[in-house]
Amino acid sequence: DWTMDAIIADAVARIQAAVGSDEVILGLSGGVDSSVAAALIHRAIGDQLTCVFVDHGLLRLNEGKMVLDMFADRLHACVVHVDASAQFLDALAGVDDPEAKRKIIGREFVEVFQAEAKRRVQAKWLAQGTIYPDVIESGAGRKGKVIKSHHNVGGLPETLGLQLLEPLRELFKDEVRQLGVALGLPHEMVYRHPFPGPGLGVRILGAIRREYADLLRQADAIFIDELRAAGWYDQVSQAFAVFLPVKSVGVSAGARTYDYVVSLRAVQTIDFMTAHWAELPYSLLGKVSQRIIEEVDGISRVVYDISGKPPATIEWE
Numbered sequence: 001d002w003t004m005d006a007i008i009a010d011a012v013a014r015i016q017a018a019v020g021s022d023e024v025i026l027g028l029s030g031g032v033d034s035s036v037a038a039a040l041i042h043r044a045i046g047d048q049l050t051c052v053f054v055d056h057g058l059l060r061l062n063e064g065k066m067v068l069d070m071f072a073d074r075l076h077a078c079v080v081h082v083d084a085s086a087q088f089l090d091a092l093a094g095v096d097d098p099e100a101k102r103k104i105i106g107r108e109f110v111e112v113f114q115a116e117a118k119r120r121v122q123a124k125w126l127a128q129g130t131i132y133p134d135v136i137e138s139g140a141g142r143k144g145k146v147i148k149s150h151h152n153v154g155g156l157p158e159t160l161g162l163q164l165l166e167p168l169r170e171l172f173k174d175e176v177r178q179l180g181v182a183l184g185l186p187h188e189m190v191y192r193h194p195f196p197g198p199g200l201g202v203r204i205l206g207a208i209r210r211e212y213a214d215l216l217r218q219a220d221a222i223f224i225d226e227l228r229a230a231g232w233y234d235q236v237s238q239a240f241a242v243f244l245p246v247k248s249v250g251v252s253a254g255a256r257t258y259d260y261v262v263s264l265r266a267v268q269t270i271d272f273m274t275a276h277w278a279e280l281p282y283s284l285l286g287k288v289s290q291r292i293i294e295e296v297d298g299i300s301r302v303v304y305d306i307s308g309k310p311p312a313t314i315e316w317e
């Protein structure tokens with residue numbers, strides 16, 4: 001539609017005017033905002049943009065592959081894929097406090113990103129997928145105490161000495177999505193549920209282990225698969241599995257098992273400040289539970305979280 005074309009043309013012109021022939025670097029997370037920002041900036045300046053995709057070992061199943069397929073193979077953008085999972089998991093070993101985990105993930109991210117930025121390009125600009133609600137939320141006028149710190153890429157421009165390029169700063173989420181579709185990003189990517197910066201790190205309760213992340217990735221993928229198949233994915237605001245590092249007794253093929261538990265979480269919300277747990281059909285929950293227990297070796301029990309926000313938060317940590 002012409003409005004979107006005009007918005008794209010205007011944004012492209014503004015990006016070109018701002019950066020000239022400079023190099024730009026962007027941290028691609030696989031989320032909607034950074035993806036749309038990347039697609040838009042790539043449209044404007046092509047190979048002057050380098051996207052850095054940091055795999056912290058706490059991503060969802062096939063997330064890295066999806067991002068590379070889209071940006072490297074389809075858009076032909078320059079993408080650097082950094083597998084930093086060993087570094088992140090080492091730094092997190094034995095740490096069980098949620099805020100401490102967030103801080104470590106944020107800190108390691110800055111370190112890895114910074115090293116790549118220095119190594120790969122002579123970037124003068126750091127691009128971010130900051131959208132209008134982020135601008136308001138992080139503004140000086142924010143009231144109340146911070147309940148959870150949302151560490152993503154905070155602190156990067158200062159340490160890198162880069163100028164900030166934030167082409168989505170004036171847009172609301174639904175506008176960002178429309179822009180993404182107009183730029184040719186797949187519906188599935190543009191309408192994906194939000195995923196926290198610390199990723200599965202806050203969905204594995206307590207201390208993180210690679211083994212836990214691997215089990216959780218499989219369980220989560222089954223849940224999301226079945227939600228999509230049943231037409232429920234777009235009817236909930238966020239859905240995911242949470243790994244509980246407790247073992248419970250079960251029986252499988254006549255033998256006693258003693259394996260881990262996952263909880264499924266699906267919520268409906270307008271603003272993520274309050275949320276209702278989604279009344280998913282029992283048949284759907286049953287199918288997901290059955291598949292997880294059958295297919296994920298190491299998980300023998302599945303529960304459904306029926307807590308609203310407040311008092312529970314959407315994430316478990």
Ligand code: XMP
Nearest residue numbers: 148149150151194196197198272313314315
């Ligand atoms: P809570 O758990 O606070 O979550 O009810 C509200 C929304 O925020 C997301 N969330 C995070 N996002 N970094 C992020 O980027 C974080 O540390 C973080 N913690 C929670 C959560 O997924 C939900 O959408």
